[in-house]
Amino acid sequence: MCLAAGLLLAATHSVSGGDEIRRSDAPRLVDLVLEARESVDRLAAERDALAAELENTHGASPAADAALQAITRRSDELAEAAGLTPLRGPGLVVTLNDAQRDAQGRFPRDATPDDLVVHQQDITAVINALWAGGAEGIQMQDQRIIGTSAPRCVGNTLLLNGRTYSPPYVITAVGDPAALQAALAEAPLVNLYRQYVVRFGLGYSEEPRAEVEIAGYPQPVRMRYAQPVGPLGY
Incomplete structure (x- = not known):
């Protein structure tokens, strides 16, 4: 029995190289999900701060203000169809x-x-x-x-x-x-x-x-790799 135990210990040491065989530092799926959620919350807070800063920023000229107002009106018109x-x-x-x-x-x-x-x-x-x-x-x-x-x-x-x-x-x-x-x-x-x-x-x-x-969708809408399949009218 002692000889068998010694052989097993020697084999374990040889395989592990002196380290633990079952390491506990491997990332788990639940940890990755929690990290992703924390990242989403952090980025959402940054987005809200930047949106508030943008809301309080005015154009440098009447022409810039008019252009911004036109873009804002068009954005408001499309917001309902986009689910915002x-x-x-x-x-x-x-x-x-x-x-x-x-x-x-x-x-x-x-x-x-x-x-x-x-x-x-x-x-x-x-x-x-x-x-x-x-x-x-x-x-x-x-x-x-x-x-x-x-x-x-x-x-x-x-x-x-x-x-x-x-x-x-x-x-x-x-x-x-x-x-x-x-x-x-x-x-x-x-x-x-x-x-x-x-x-x-x-x-x-x-x-x-x-x-x-x-509710409306509060996050910025970014389309990737998308293209219109026909005339959209705008």
Whole structure:
């Protein structure tokens, strides 16, 4: 036994070169996400400070002031279509949630961990169906969805614009509630998710409302690698 133990210790020392085999300083995904979120918060604060400074800066000449006012007016005209301003009207609230344990504290026997959680593709399917149903604007949790928004799975949480969210995921859309529900009923991937709702107990609900309000997108909108596919009229 002593000889075997000695051989194992010698082999371990030879492989590790005198260092630890299992190092604890390797970056973890959750740490990277937290760093990204802190960076987003820091940059947002810098953006707000620069915006306030710009707001208080006046042009050096009447011509510069007029040009700035024209640009500002055009920006205000496009802000609503771009999703930068709050929106209110009749709409639909869709809620997706991970599966919950039954009265005995158990999940279905044949369920895998992936069967019991809401995935990125489930949320994307709902959002795409709402757009197809004529939604005028969509918000997920507390953030407005625009053309550059991309919800991403990070473990059992969701990453959206540098912020992480846990279920339940609440998606609010402004538009005709009946048309939005019809679009959801016709969406193949949403119907697939509903099958998992029945089979594995995932959460899903639709709540038509006479009035909902969604926030405007507060961050600067930067398009990369995008180009118009046809005449836009402006």
